[in-house]
Amino acid sequence: MENFLLGDDLRTLPGDASLIEAGIIDSTGVLELVGFLERTYGLRIADHELVPENLDSIDRVVRFVESKRSASASG
Amino acid sequence: MRRVDEVSPDALEIDCEQVAAAIVSTLRHIVGRELRRQGAVLGLSGGIDSSVTAALCALAFGRERTVALLMPERESGETTLDLGLEVAEAIGIETVQEEITPILEAAGCYERRNDAVREVIPGFTAGWRWKIVLPPLLGSDAYRLYSIVAESPEGEQVTARLPAETYLAIVAATNFKQRVRKMLEYHHADRLNYAVVGTPNRLEYDQGFFVKIGDGAADVKPIAHLYKTQVYRLGAHLGIPEAVLARIPTTDTYSLPQTQDEFYFSLPYEKLDLCLYAHNHALPPESVAGSVGLSPADVARVFHDIEQKRRATRYLHLPPLLLGPVPEVPGTAAVTD
Numbered sequence: 001m002e003n004f005l006l007g008d009d010l011r012t013l014p015g016d017a018s019l020i021e022a023g024i025i026d027s028t029g030v031l032e033l034v035g036f037l038e039r040t041y042g043l044r045i046a047d048h049e050l051v052p053e054n055l056d057s058i059d060r061v062v063r064f065v066e067s068k069r070s071a072s073a074s075g
Numbered sequence: 076m077r078r079v080d081e082v083s084p085d086a087l088e089i090d091c092e093q094v095a096a097a098i099v100s101t102l103r104h105i106v107g108r109e110l111r112r113q114g115a116v117l118g119l120s121g122g123i124d125s126s127v128t129a130a131l132c133a134l135a136f137g138r139e140r141t142v143a144l145l146m147p148e149r150e151s152g153e154t155t156l157d158l159g160l161e162v163a164e165a166i167g168i169e170t171v172q173e174e175i176t177p178i179l180e181a182a183g184c185y186e187r188r189n190d191a192v193r194e195v196i197p198g199f200t201a202g203w204r205w206k207i208v209l210p211p212l213l214g215s216d217a218y219r220l221y222s223i224v225a226e227s228p229e230g231e232q233v234t235a236r237l238p239a240e241t242y243l244a245i246v247a248a249t250n251f252k253q254r255v256r257k258m259l260e261y262h263h264a265d266r267l268n269y270a271v272v273g274t275p276n277r278l279e280y281d282q283g284f285f286v287k288i289g290d291g292a293a294d295v296k297p298i299a300h301l302y303k304t305q306v307y308r309l310g311a312h313l314g315i316p317e318a319v320l321a322r323i324p325t326t327d328t329y330s331l332p333q334t335q336d337e338f339y340f341s342l343p344y345e346k347l348d349l350c351l352y353a354h355n356h357a358l359p360p361e362s363v364a365g366s367v368g369l370s371p372a373d374v375a376r377v378f379h380d381i382e383q384k385r386r387a388t389r390y391l392h393l394p395p396l397l398l399g400p401v402p403e404v405p406g407t408a409a410v411t412d
Contacts, residue, residue: 026387030218031239047210047236050218 015059020052030055037061043068082353082363084345087304091312094305095131102135102272102297110294112270114140116263118256118290119170121158123310123319124298125274126166130313131297132272133166141168142263146256149176150330154318161316171263178255188248195223195235202228206329207237207245212341212380213373226331249329253289261292270294276303278347282381283388284339291391302348341380342367350377 019025025033033055034045043065054064106112115132119125125143132141145159156172163170179185185201192199199205205225212219221237223245237245257271264271273293275285280299285291298306303324310320323334324344340347346367353363353374360374367374400409 020383023386026383027219027221028239028243028387031220031237031242034220035238035240047220048217050220051216052218055218 013058016057018056020056037065041065041069080362081365082349082358083366084349086352087302087348089305089308091309095134095309095312098131098297099135102131102295105295106136106270110270112268114267114269115272116142116144116260116267116269117272117274118260119143119145119159119163121155121162121319122322122324123306123315124276126162126315126319127306127310127313128272128274128298129162129168130166130315133168138167142267142269143168143170144260144263145170145172146175146259148179148252152325158319162319165314165316173259175255179251182251184248184251188245191241191244191248192223192225194241195237196225196233199225204330206331206333207338209338212376213369216376224331250286250289253286257289257292272297275299276306277301278303278340278344278351281351282340282384283391285391287391302352303344304348341377347377350374351381354378354381
């Protein structure tokens with residue numbers, strides 16, 4: 001998030017705020033976010049998972065990564 | 076139920092003679108009085124926008140004070156140069172040909188870009204043809220991430236999603252093309268004491284479809300307020316050759332054929348123009364859905380994409396920002412925290 005919030009205070013961003021609507025990330029930012037999640041958590045995010053429900057707030061990203069990791073742990 | 080006024084294609088109809096006359100008059104004033112320059116230099120690609128702008132410049136400054144630069148490189152479309160020449164001949168303006176491949180090679184444009192492409196397609200060589208594409212906008216709320224489509228010399232096609240760093244590296248390298256062209260436009264403008272005239276239409280200008288300090292740079296942009304549909308109307312009125320009027324807008328940046336709506340815009344320009352018009356007039360998706368043959372939900376997606384592109388490209392429109400006031404220089408303002 002430091003990349004996206006350069007000059008802003010992370011603490012002021014509510015966990016449920018839309019990252020796109022708040023202007024925090026754009027289409028390149030989504031690319032960066034997906035690459036970061038894949039590298040950091042060893043995930044493979046499929047095209048159909050690239051939806052706002054999974055990625056458009058910090059809370060959603062946390063939930064998505066947790067569900068992916070628990071799915072891969074149980075699989 | 077509230078009745079919604081329909082936006083029909085007629086909404087973009089213009090009185091071509093009146094519009095052309097107004098542009099010519101204002102252009103002459105801006106270049107002569109505001110910019111204190113004596114003519115116009117512009118890049119002529121053989122596309123509709125630069126062709127119409129060239130014709131307007133010829134009317135504003137005279138054919139002898141309008142210089143069109145033709146700047147092909149080794150990956151330009153096969154018809155680009157011929158179309159540019161045909162347009163210049165039809166308008167009757169001087170052309171200067173600048174083959175920019177050696178400059179691009181010296182800057183490492185092709186090499187840097189090919190190195191970046193090889194990060195996702197290891198077997199990629201100069202013999203491959205390729206392009207960058209976006210998935211369709213319609214019918215889905217999924218994020219649209221760029222992919223590369225590459226075709227080997229044997230005809231094998233590979234598609235791969237682009238990581239952010241690879242995408243940025245490719246764009247940064249290919250942007251050399253627009254920036255080298257602009258550098259040459261300013262060279263000739265300096266030499267002649269002319270203004271550099273930019274050629275974006277409203278869609279391109281509004282949606283940030285340009286390279287900063289590349290095709291985004293200019294002293295004046297005479298058709299940036301006109302929807303692309305209107306630019307075509309004006310082109311027909313000004314006698315632009317049929318081959319240009321009939322040509323599908325391309326990026327002319329990648330070696331596989333690529334339309335502008337595949338790379339950047341969400342719809343063909345005729346439909347996107349109407350959606351943009353409706354959105355600019357604060358009309359709801361239902362007002363234009365019938366005219367563009369889309370569901371209101373898809374039009375809402377187009378509106379959302381328009382706003383998203385405006386946000387993402389705001390930085391491209393900004394001049395260098397100052398941290399303190401310099402009131403002696405008009406048009407500058409300082410940014411405060």
